[in-house]
Amino acid sequence: xxxxxxxxxxxxxxxxxxxxxxxxxxxxxxxxxxxxxxxxxxxxxxxxxxxxxxxxxxxxxxxxxxxxxxxxxxxxxxxxxxxxxxxxxxxxxxxxxxxxxxxxxxxxxxxxxxxxxxxxxxxxxxxxxxxxxxxxxxxxxxxxxxxxxxxxxxxxxxxxxxxxxxxxxxxxxxxxxxxxxxxxxxxxxxxxxxxxxxxxxxxxxxxxxxxxxxxxxxxxxxxxxxxxxxxxxxxxxxxxxxxxxxxxxxxx
Numbered sequence: 172x173x174x175x176x177x178x179x180x181x182x183x184x185x186x187x188x189x190x191x192x193x194x195x196x197x198x199x200x201x202x203x204x205x206x207x208x209x210x211x212x213x214x215x216x217x218x219x220x221x222x223x224x225x226x227x228x229x230x231x232x233x234x235x236x237x238x239x240x241x242x243x244x245x246x247x248x249x250x251x252x253x254x255x256x257x258x259x260x261x262x263x264x265x266x267x268x269x270x271x272x273x274x275x276x277x278x279x280x281x282x283x284x285x286x287x288x289x290x291x292x293x294x295x296x297x298x299x300x301x302x303x304x305x306x307x308x309x310x311x312x313x314x315x316x317x318x319x320x321x322x323x324x325x326x327x328x329x330x331x332x333x334x335x336x337x338x339x340x341x342x343x344x345x346x347x348x349x350x351x352x353x354x355x356x357x358x359x360x361x362x363x364x365x366x367x368x369x370x371x372x373x374x375x376x377x378x379x380x381x382x383x384x385x386x387x388x389x390x391x392x393x394x395x396x397x398x399x400x401x402x403x404x405x406x407x408x409x410x411x412x413x414x415x416x417x418x419x420x421x422x423x
Contacts, residue, residue, distance in 0.1 A: 239333035240376070240422075241287050248280035248386050250418025254298045254319075260398070260408030267307030269398070269408050274298035278416055280386075287332045292325050292341065292372075294390075302355075302398070304405070314400065315355025317363055320348040321412075323370050323390060338375040345370045347394045347410070358400040368394025382422045390414040 240246075253275050260269035278296035285291070297320045304312040325343030349363035374388030392412050398405040 239287075239378075240284060240290075240329060240337060241332065242284055244284045245423045246280075246282040246284075246376075246384070246420045247423065248278075248282070248418050248420035250278045250280060250386065250388070250416040252276060252278040252296055252414055252416035254296075254321075255413045255415070256300070257411045257413065258409060259411070260395075260405045262304055262307060262312075262403040262405045264403045265304070265307035265309050265312075267304040267312065269405050270303050270305060271410060272301040274300055278418070280418075280420075282327070282420075284329075284332075288329050290327045290329060290339075292323075292327055292343075294323050296321070307403075309402075312357040312403075313355040314358060314361055314398070315353040317352040317361075318350050320350065321345055321392065321394070322348075323372075323392060323414075325370060325372055325390075327372070329376075335378045336375060337378075339373070341372040343370055343372075344368070345392050345394055347392075347396065349396065354400070358402045360401045362399045364397040364399075366394050366396050368392055376420065384420045384422070386416075386418055386420050388414075388416045390416075 253273065255273045256271040258269050258271045261267055262269075276296050276298050278294055280292060280294045282290050282292040297318055299316055299318050301316050302314040304314065323343060323345045325341035327339045327341035329337055329339040331337050345368040346365070347368060348365050352361050352363060354361040370390050370392040372388060372390040374386060377385040377387075379385060390413070392410075392414065394411065395407050395409045398408055
């Protein structure tokens with residue numbers, strides 16, 4: 172069970188900049204709290220606080236003789252992930268701006284080490300999103316809900332694999348699959364194209380013992396979809412989600 176953490180902050184320092192925050196207590200007891208709070212601040216501030224959370228969670232644990240990552244290891248992780256689309260799109264006949272809601276979900280992750288430093292990671296998760304168009308010539312449009320299955324396969328480089336704290340970077344591909352689309356109240360039919368995209372990531376593992384580790388990971392996925400309805404279309408709608416996750420890993 173993850174510890175209950177209360178963080179009181181007035182400023183977060185990220186990438187050389189200070190971000191002022193109203194003096195308050197930020198309580199992180201589960202992922203849904205993080206997602207609700209994330210909607211009130213920018214994605215960059217959200218990332219800053221999650222990085223602090225990951226660091227504090229790691230420092231709560233004394234690490235007795237943690238074993239390094241090495242060639243042949245398979246790490247299976249269960250994480251909570253916030254999926255935050257950064258949408259850019261409009262309809263071809265009515266104008267307006269497309270929008271896709273944020274979502275949160277459990278995520279399953281498999282990482283295999285080809286060498287001590289080089290690994291491949293596959294993540295599997297699925298999300299339900301609400302889709303709408305704001306400010307069109309016909310007013311705001313409710314395009315209903317759709318499920319996304321966006322598996323991401325990345326090739327990673329792990330720094331300091333023999334250390335308790337081991338950061339990594341990665342890059343790879345994504346194939347976003349859409350299913351169970353509900354057209355909502357503004358249209359009677361809707362369809363989304365499945366598309367290939369690419370992704371970049373950064374994160375770290377913090378060893379808790381010989382087999383268990385804490386993981387924090389951020390991915391930026393670049394992918395678009397064609398939205399087709401009976402009333403209007405929104406071709407080449409960029410989804411470009413930011414995926415922020417934290418969880419536990421077990422090494423086989």
